[in-house]
Amino acid sequence: MANKNKKYIYGIYDDADAIMDSVHKLRGQGVEIHDCYTPFPVHGLDKAMGIKRSNLTIGAFLFGALGCTLAIVFQLYVMAADWPMNIGGKPNDGYYPSFIPVTFELTILFTAFGMATLFFIRTKLIHGKVEQLVDPRQTDDLFVLAIEEKSHNFDKEMVNRTMIDGGALEIRERELEK
């Protein structure tokens, strides 16, 4: 059973600059960072950890394109194909500027909700999920650096020393069932 569980080592900090320095140092030593938990977005920390820029923007664009297409097709179907209305003899057989507002709004609507849905799926956030915290203050004023024990180039002594030297208040270990 033991090999199915994952062991993590956590460094707890109270300063964003300190955790950033430690991440830089550990990465310099070739240690893989599992994650960092911070009460607010620490700018540059994601890059320091080696996280690639999210592809959510592509998803957002595709959803936007879908919304736009649906709006155009639907308005054309209603206004030109299914029931063309004779309004003062004006042309009613194609896409006209008066359809732009609705096309625009539906593009925005689909982009926003499509992207948000992708975000929640990708980050596995869902109503009713029970949070897994290292410390209850990680959403208040503490910063947590998490490293998986079996990760590449892992040397417990060295990692501990780097984190303590880097200003970690304490080091914790935990095993999580996976």
Next chain:
Amino acid sequence: MSYESPIREPLVTGGRTASDVTAEICRPLENKPSKLWWLGFTLSIVCLTILVYTLVRSSFEGLGLWGINKTVGWAWDITNFVFWVGIGHAGTLISAILLLFRQKWRMSINRSAEAMTIFAVFCAAIFPLFHMGRVWIGPVWALPLPNALGSLWVNFNSPLLWDVFAISTYLSVSLLFWYLGMVPDLATIRDRAATPIRKFVYRFLSMGWDGSTRTWARYEVVSLILAGISTPLVLSVHTIVSMDFATSVIPGWHTTIFPPYFVAGAIFSGFGMVLTLLIIARKVMGYENYITIGHLDAMCRVILLTGSMVGLAYITEFFIAWYSGVQYERYAFLNRMAGPYWWAYWSMMTCNVISPQLFWVKKWRRNPNFIFVMSIIVNIGMWFERFVIIVTSLHRDYLPSSWVMYSPTLIEIGIFVGTFGLFFTCFFLFAKFLPVINMAEVKSILPGKAHSHEAEEVKQPDLVTQ
């Protein structure tokens, strides 16, 4: 990590640390509400009751209870609709446009401004829905569905239908933006929760948020894209509202200047309402270190800018009416200025054009009492603007035999007062149960840890003297 300018004033004063932020912003949520809160909440509930009463009567007895007539078919209700939608513009403007412009002062006011936006749109929606008369079936007419008899659809050429799409998109995207921005803060409240019920509710709402940097990285991307798409959205909403008028053939409405003019007016009135609420909230809830005089100053500058744009639009509109040479157009504007509703016109001019110019004076821009009075004046002025545009253009139409005067009935006044009840009831509940200031964002703009005790000394102008 972040550069602190010695010249700009700090966005958070009083040497606050991250844990101070959490403790202070969670305080109203975790304690029993004050007497002042109960007083305000009770008053709002009383007004809300008036809303329910007047709406029930309007639904059961019909719109004959309103002062509208054959000539003035749109009056009080659409005035109030545009008034509330306008107020609903500040929130998304603050959180979206100011995000794109990297204006960090938005961070302590965006949450409450967004909440205000959403509640204002609720209030706005009441008016067109009830103006349809049969409110139990009305909303269905606005949906893009074929009718029961055949396949007669809604008309996509109609600006009123564009408005349905614009307002509903705006409401839902604003709700999403507001909620998404709140998830990290809800997690903070969850982790401080002392009672099981509180823990359960906030755990449900915070969706298992743990502050992972992998999540934050994506969250930042989502916020940026949402801001990017909300910026044209917020501008489109009032543009489309203005098209309800501008695409018609009524003198005084049929103007191409309407979209930018309405958008500027909406931002103007929205910031007016934000100031009214925040000046009270910062005092009552003790948030003066987060919503500083500097924040009020910045908002007053927005008011000054948009107020001037509105003033320019009024004058342009007037000039073009004369320059067009169209006698109906000329008459409509003369009638506004010197006709029977002259008092409404001049109230609007005084409140919207002259009074915001007082904000050129820095001392007044930094005086909360003065700003509070001004914000009320701005709101009154913007209400009159809509009343002037709608009623004075309609009450004397092309046919002098059908000229009438319009005045609201008690029921109509009751509905308007009632929407304030709805608005403030929502706002008081928001202030009690949700974090009024975005804690996570405010923590990210605190002066660095090493400097936290020097926050007050930032004013020392080292760079200038050397």
